[in-house]
Amino acid sequence: MLTDGDGKGSETWEALISEWVFGHEIPPRWVLAVSRDQLLLIDRQKWAASRLLRFELDTLLGENNPDAFLAAATAKAKQTACSWMLCV
Numbered sequence: 001m002l003t004d005g006d007g008k009g010s011e012t013w014e015a016l017i018s019e020w021v022f023g024h025e026i027p028p029r030w031v032l033a034v035s036r037d038q039l040l041l042i043d044r045q046k047w048a049a050s051r052l053l054r055f056e057l058d059t060l061l062g063e064n065n066p067d068a069f070l071a072a073a074t075a076k077a078k079q080t081a082c083s084w085m086l087c088v
Helices: 013-021 057-062 066-084
Strands: 030-034 038-043 053-056
Touching: 013 030, 053 057, 057 066
Parallel strands: none
Antiparallel strands: 030 038, 038 053
């Protein structure tokens, strides 16, 4: 739940992305949401199924875990390649 200055709840971030970002006449294909702790990569075509990629920055960068970093880089590389051609 997102809150405004008085601490009262407003819409959830899911509702905001659905209505304000993907609800536009010509919506973007991808949304990258960034916070202090994580990155969210959201594909419009997978959003209705509640599917997204979540990258925990502490895990990727804080623990010096090469396997986690390689997995994230591989996922990003596949998405980049798939944006140029049809991928199943």
